[in-house]
Amino acid sequence: MNDIIHKHRKIALLITLIIIVSVAITAYLIYYKNKVKLLDRSRFKELTEQIDAFTGSEECKDQESLRGYITAWADENGIKYRVDNSGNIIFNSKSAARKKSMSPSVVCVSYNYETAHNNAKLLASAAMIAATELNSGRKTVIFVNDEKNSGEGYKGINKKYLSGKSKVIYMDYGESAYLSCSSFGRTISQISIPFKREKVSCDTGVRVHISGINSAEISADSSKHPDPVSVFSQLLTRLKSKSVTFQLADFEIGSNGYMYPVSVDATFVLNSYSVSSFTKYIDKRIKEWEKSYSSSFPDLTFTYEIIDDDAQLPVDAYSSAATGKLTNVLYTLKSGNYSYEASDNIPEGMDEGDIYGMNRIIDLKPSGDTIIIDIMSQASSDENMEKVTGDNKAAASLFKCNYDIVDNVAVFNNTRNSLSRTLRKTFYKINDISGANSVLKENYDNYYTPCSVLASKGKSKDVVHLRLSEKKAAQLTNTVLCYIATKGNFFSL
Numbered sequence: 001m002n003d004i005i006h007k008h009r010k011i012a013l014l015i016t017l018i019i020i021v022s023v024a025i026t027a028y029l030i031y032y033k034n035k036v037k038l039l040d041r042s043r044f045k046e047l048t049e050q051i052d053a054f055t056g057s058e059e060c061k062d063q064e065s066l067r068g069y070i071t072a073w074a075d076e077n078g079i080k081y082r083v084d085n086s087g088n089i090i091f092n093s094k095s096a097a098r099k100k101s102m103s104p105s106v107v108c109v110s111y112n113y114e115t116a117h118n119n120a121k122l123l124a125s126a127a128m129i130a131a132t133e134l135n136s137g138r139k140t141v142i143f144v145n146d147e148k149n150s151g152e153g154y155k156g157i158n159k160k161y162l163s164g165k166s167k168v169i170y171m172d173y174g175e176s177a178y179l180s181c182s183s184f185g186r187t188i189s190q191i192s193i194p195f196k197r198e199k200v201s202c203d204t205g206v207r208v209h210i211s212g213i214n215s216a217e218i219s220a221d222s223s224k225h226p227d228p229v230s231v232f233s234q235l236l237t238r239l240k241s242k243s244v245t246f247q248l249a250d251f252e253i254g255s256n257g258y259m260y261p262v263s264v265d266a267t268f269v270l271n272s273y274s275v276s277s278f279t280k281y282i283d284k285r286i287k288e289w290e291k292s293y294s295s296s297f298p299d300l301t302f303t304y305e306i307i308d309d310d311a312q313l314p315v316d317a318y319s320s321a322a323t324g325k326l327t328n329v330l331y332t333l334k335s336g337n338y339s340y341e342a343s344d345n346i347p348e349g350m351d352e353g354d355i356y357g358m359n360r361i362i363d364l365k366p367s368g369d370t371i372i373i374d375i376m377s378q379a380s381s382d383e384n385m386e387k388v389t390g391d392n393k394a395a396a397s398l399f400k401c402n403y404d405i406v407d408n409v410a411v412f413n414n415t416r417n418s419l420s421r422t423l424r425k426t427f428y429k430i431n432d433i434s435g436a437n438s439v440l441k442e443n444y445d446n447y448y449t450p451c452s453v454l455a456s457k458g459k460s461k462d463v464v465h466l467r468l469s470e471k472k473a474a475q476l477t478n479t480v481l482c483y484i485a486t487k488g489n490f491f492s493l
Helices: 002-035 041-055 063-076 116-131 228-241 272-293 320-332 382-398 418-430 451-455 473-486
Strands: 089-093 105-111 139-145 167-173 178-180 185-194 197-199 204-211 246-253 264-270 301-307 316-318 336-339 355-367 370-379 402-409 463-468
Touching (some): 041 116, 041 473, 063 116, 063 139, 105 116, 105 473, 116 167, 116 463, 167 418, 167 451, 167 473, 178 418, 185 320, 185 382, 204 272, 228 264, 228 272, 228 320, 228 355, 246 355, 272 301, 336 382, 451 463, 463 473
Parallel strands (some): 105 167, 167 463
Antiparallel strands (some): 089 139, 185 402, 197 316, 204 264, 246 316, 336 355, 355 370
16 A cells, blocks of 8 residues: 555656646746847838838939948947948947957848849848847948949958958848858950941941840849840841841940849941841840830830931941951850750759859940950859850850950858858757748859858858848848857857
8 A cells, every 4th residue: 555655656746847847948948939039020120111111212223322321220220330441331349248259250241222122121131130239259240332243342341350260141132041151153254356447338227225124133044134135136146147238336235233234225227128127027026025024124115216317327337347246256155054964974962954154244345446245154163164164265266356354253162061050050949930941951052142252351261151031031130140149059048
């Protein structure tokens, strides 16, 4: 009997201990969850809406207006910052007294008035990281001046913000959230075509005009964006292929730096009997463009006019030799993506059809007595970059034109795993999510990012790219805040 009573007492004691432990764990989890919610979500939502309203208005008309908006927000909230000579807005917080040995954290985002409306949540995320007071090591948030996607702001960042122990997070925004430690390199090259002018000998002009294109960053999905340079090339090729006697009087491409071109104006001079066939071809191109792009680009304009008044005809035009070379080079240059084929030596982790390179014409202009074609090439490795730029060089050589590389940024590849590992662990630990969503995906970037430039600054090499998305912007902002505060040591919260 006593044994039975003793046994029941043991069971009761065990149950009591289990209840006590369960209550303690529950209380800790409630406390812990509150502690790791460093992001003020209501303030983040409000700020996103404010930025979205401003960047979608006519007030956001240039880089200066966007920079003024960001700095005015900082002034209103009493947040210290400085603007450097490159137009970068730098929020730099000193380390807490007991956290001086902690590695500094640097967060970089691009600000570009032309793409800011699509990146309102990204800008709000960086602003919240800058504004949130943390008991942490040094925290630096840099809004990098990236007008026209030129990357000049990244080149101008002072190395002192990227010391040897710094952990650097470059953030951007897209359809899906992921973490990346590698991205494409970028090469800017030029093909030069010498030219002379000659008198116009034909009797009719056709002036083509395309405008109303909102520029965007160049990506692998080029089919969604109208390319006015391709139309210009198609018109030249059409005239040549039909053996039409014509002259190119003038052309002007609306270049937008390292982004998609936005317009084209060109005047072709030909004999009157060839005009009807040429304009019918243009009409087909106009219908194709309206079908493909009018819903996404409501201000798109694609028109032409016929000039049959001798007094209004151009007096001179590019020589037939220069026009022929220009037509041949534009036709030969590949403007699109390079993808792995079954016959290629496909790297581990990649599949047939995956993109390994891109090539885009970003500008076309006369300069002195030379026509300059500016080309942006991107690729996943040095070997693949040689393939892409090799094709450009071959096109130039084929038609006896000069080819030069004017700028090059190396492929980015971070072999360290400290920062990426800790960010993934932080994401898993702090967010109220489960299953597949509890894992921060790792991916590779099939496009250029400025991570390589950041990694080349100072001695800091632990740089990662964090892509935010509509659904996970708040979670990832909170993740970055918790990472900066703890560096993986969650008991310090």
